[in-house]
Amino acid sequence: MRLNLPNVLTLVRLIAAPMVGLVFLFLPRPFADWVALILFMTAAFTDYVDGALARAWKQETKFGAMLDPIADKAMVVIALAVLLALYGVDFASGSLALKPIFLIPILLILFREIFVSGLREFLGASAKELKVTKLAKWKTTVQMCAIGLLFCWGLFAHYLWALSIGMDASLIEAVMAGTVEDEFNLRWILFGYQWSELLGIALLWLSALLTAITGWDYFNKARPYLKEPT
Numbered sequence: 139m140r141l142n143l144p145n146v147l148t149l150v151r152l153i154a155a156p157m158v159g160l161v162f163l164f165l166p167r168p169f170a171d172w173v174a175l176i177l178f179m180t181a182a183f184t185d186y187v188d189g190a191l192a193r194a195w196k197q198e199t200k201f202g203a204m205l206d207p208i209a210d211k212a213m214v215v216i217a218l219a220v221l222l223a224l225y226g227v228d229f230a231s232g233s234l235a236l237k238p239i240f241l242i243p244i245l246l247i248l249f250r251e252i253f254v255s256g257l258r259e260f261l262g263a264s265a266k267e268l269k270v271t272k273l274a275k276w277k278t279t280v281q282m283c284a285i286g287l288l289f290c291w292g293l294f295a296h297y298l299w300a301l302s303i304g305m306d307a308s309l310i311e312a313v314m315a316g317t318v319e320d321e322f323n324l325r326w327i328l329f330g331y332q333w334s335e336l337l338g339i340a341l342l343w344l345s346a347l348l349t350a351i352t353g354w355d356y357f358n359k360a361r362p363y364l365k366e367p368t
Contacts, residue, residue: 143188143191144188144189144192144202150184151185152209154180156216158217161174178217181209182213182286185213185282188202188206210278211251214251217289218285221288222240225237225295226240226241226244242346246349250350251349253353254353257357257360271355273348273352276348277345280348281345284339284344291334294327294330
């Protein structure tokens with residue numbers, strides 16, 4: 139095993155993955171949300187940087203090739219689990235049911251990751267045929283953008299809730315209508331809240347669709363190796 143800067147960045151991304159969840163155990167909110175967002179976005183940025191540096195400096199290694207997809211999956215899977223725990227429960231209904239708009243795409247993504255990982259493990263040496271495709275790379279990019287936006291949405295939701303305390307509905311409506319001066323940037327916070335939620339959920343569903351497509355593509359490529367001997 140040879141450590142170089144690209145491999146160190148990949149290791150940092152792998153270590154940062156569980157920290158995205160652990161910060162909520164040790165830090166108060168919204169400070170924990172800020173730390174989780176910064177950790178995740180920094181780790182997502184290293185996903186691009188480590189590969190670019192390894193190719194530019196000709197420092198591609200087997201260790202890096204092995205660790206990079208593991209770090210990516212750990213980042214995505216842990217972040218999705220955290221988001222589902224934080225925002226996937228419908229407290230308003232009183233039933234504590236999971237929200238389908240979060241649960242369905244997250245389950246699809248998790249199922250695909252487990253399925254493809256198991257497929258690669260079963261194929262062993264033949265798994266070299268299951269090379270990461272460009273569409274799979276786009277899938278990872280869309281997933282990371284969706285997760286980043288949903289962490290932002292959680293922050294906007296917190297500040298919107300904090301500002302609404304002590305403000306009655308008529309005052310909030312007056313601020314939004316522009317008839318009362320917006321001293322607390324309520325208008326911008328509501329704008330960020332609405333659009334980060336809309337784009338985050340839309341990209342989450344898009345990433346789930348890309349996840350299903352790439353998973354089926356990998357399965358088709360693996361089918362010749364799954365045939366029983368005649």
